[in-house]
Amino acid sequence: MKTLVWVEHDGATVKDATLAVVTAASQLGEVHLLVAGQGVAGVAAEAAKIAGVGTVHVADDAAYAHALAENVAPLIAGLMATHDAFLAPATTNGKNIAPRVAALLDVMQISDILSVESEDTFTRPIYAGNAIATVQTKDAKKVITVRGTAFAKAATEGGSGTIEAVATTGDAGLSSYVGSEIAKSERPELTSAKIIVSGGRALGSDAQFHAIIDPLADKLGAGVGASRAAVDAGYAPNDYQVGQTGKIVAPEVYVAVGISGAIQHLAGMKDSKVIIAINKDEDAPIFQVADYGLVGDLFKLVPELTEKL
Template sequence: MKTLVWVEHDNAVVKDATLAVVTAAAKLGEVHLLVAGSGCRAVADAAAQIAGVGKVHLADNAAYEHGLAENVAPLVAELMGHHDAFVVPATTTGKNIAPRVAALLDVMQISDILSVEGEKTFTRPIYAGNAIATVESSDAKLVITVRGTAFAKAEATGGSGTVEDVSGAGDAGLSAFVGAELAKSERPELTSAKIIVSGGRALKDSETFESIILPLADKLGAGVGASRAAVDAGYVPNDYQVGQTGKIVAPEVYIAVGISGAIQHLAGMKDSKTIIAINKDEDAPIFQVADIGLVADLFTAVPELTGKL
């Protein structure tokens, strides 16, 4: 079986999300990558060095510069004539492209897989991760999104893939890139951070969130996350949200401060290696998944912890 993996990148570097997808795709068979962008040959060359990659298809065209799904999907559908499966990371952009490819191929998409059990058999979470379903596809072509936290990352070097230029229809005329307002931070990005400090609704307001959570995160060199309740209350921006409707993370250490542990939040972080919970409610659901739990007032415990680091 030949798999085609869409490479997530910014026209300069390959993003970490791609490495876990390569590991998943390798369980299906021969791995080919697709680098679609503008002025991105350096990305293709770097992608060819990923361990286990056989070939990199490079589509260098201004229409693909911003990864617009309406332009990328027809290109992928054309390449699928020579591939058996299209595999993407379950990121915002990946989940935008995959359904369009599935529609063009007239197949069912298999979303957010956790493991590969056979050539066409996979496991995926349902009911916010409270149950794991085993699904088998009967389609001739597969379209799959991969939960990156469920697979080890492939080595970024050591491979010897070849780069092959390909062309597609280019601009489909269905959408246009207008602009992007990107939040800049010196802290690690949530999905790649090794340590994450998250705050919940108990932090009362944005000023309190900043005064309690940020000093601890800075001491640890950690990324900063939040529960949906904290985001909805306006304490922090949407891109901080961890959970079923936010970002799925699996850091080495996840520190949950003032987070009760609703099912939707647990679905986004329960794969973390070590979970530390600080909450004054000893019956909070978060303690059921925590490796270390501290029943205490966060307004006293967190500053004390920060001061001792």
Template sequence: MKALVLVEHDGHAIKDATLPTVTAAAKLGDVTLLVAGQGVGAIAEAAAKIAGVAEVLVADDAALAHMLAENVAPLVAGLMTDYDAFLVPATTNGKNIAPRVAALLDVTMISEILSVEGPDTFTRPIYAGNAIATVQTKDAKSVLSVRGTAFEKAPAEGGAATIEPVSGAADAGVSEYVGSEIATSARPELTSAKIIVSGGRALQSGENFTALIEPLADKLGAGVGASRAAVDAGYVPNDYQVGQTGKIVAPEVYIAIGISGAIQHLAGMKDSKVIIAINKDEDAPIFQVADVGLVGDLFKIVPELTEKL
């Protein structure tokens, strides 16, 4: 089999989400990467160094400058005559492109796969991760999104893939790039952070969130996350949200502060290596998955913990 993987990038560098997707694709067969964008020569060279990659296709065109899904999907669909499977990271961008590709190919998309059981058989979570479904497709071609926390990252160095330009990109004329408001932070990105400190509704305000969570995160060199309740209450922006409808993370250490542990939140972080929970309610569901639990007032515990680090 031959698998085509869409490289996730920001126009300057390859995002970590690409690496576990390469690992998943390698379980299907030969791996080819597709780098789509404008002025992406350096990204293609970096992609060629990823271990296990046989070939890198480069679609460099003004129509692909911001990877609008309406322009990328037809390009991918045209390339799929030579491939058996198309894989994307289960990111916002990947989830935007993959269903369009599946529709153009008239096949069923299988989302957020956790494992590859065979050339046409995969597992994926259902019921907020409380059950794992084994799915077999009868389609001639597979379109898959890959949950990055379920696969090891492919080594970013050690490969020597060939680089080939491809054509076929065009502006579909149905969408246009208007602008971006990108938050910048010295802290690690949530999906790649080794330590994450998350806060919940119990923090009571955005000011408390900033005063308690961020100093602790800075001491630990950690990323900052939040529950949906904290996001909905306006304490922090949407991109902080961890959970079923937010970001799926699996850091070395996950510290949940003032988070009760609703099933939707647990679905986004329960694969973390070590889970530490701080909550005044000893019956909070978060303690059922926590490796270390501390029952008490977070307004006393967190400042003391930060001071002692």
């Protein structure tokens, strides 16, 4: 079985989300990668070194420079003539491209898989992760998105993939790139951070959120996250949001400060290796999943913890 993995990259390096997808694809069969973009020779060379990769297909065209789904999907659909399954990370871009590929191939997409049971059977979360569904497909061509936190990352060295240029499909003329507003931070990006400190609505304001959370995160070298309630209240920007409608994370350590533990939030972080909860409500749902819980006033406890680190 030949699989085609869409390589998510920033134009210079392969993003970590791709490595987990390679692991999932290797459980299905032979792994081929697709690097689409403009001036991506360096990305292709890096991708070819990923362990377990056979062929790296390279589509170098200005039409793919910003990963517009309307341009990338026809390219992938064409390559699927010689592949059995297409896999993409369940990231913003992956979720944008995969459904269009599925529509072009007239197949049902299998979203956010957690495991590969066989060539046609997979598990995926439903009801905000409270139940795991086992799904089986009869489609000859498979389109799959992969939850990156559910699979180990493939090694970035040791592979010797063959790089092969493929014909491009050009600009479909359906959409155009206008611009990007990308938040920049010296802290680790949430989906790749080993430690995350997240704050909830209990912090009370934007000023208090940053006064309490930021010093602790800086001491730990951690990424900063937030619950949806904190984001909706304006305490933190959207890209901080962890949860079902935010980012799915699984760091080594997750510190939840003033977060009650609504089901939507737990869906985004319950796979963390160690969960530490700080909350004044001893009956808060977050304590049901926490490895360590501290009941008390976060405005006293967190600064004290920060000071002692």
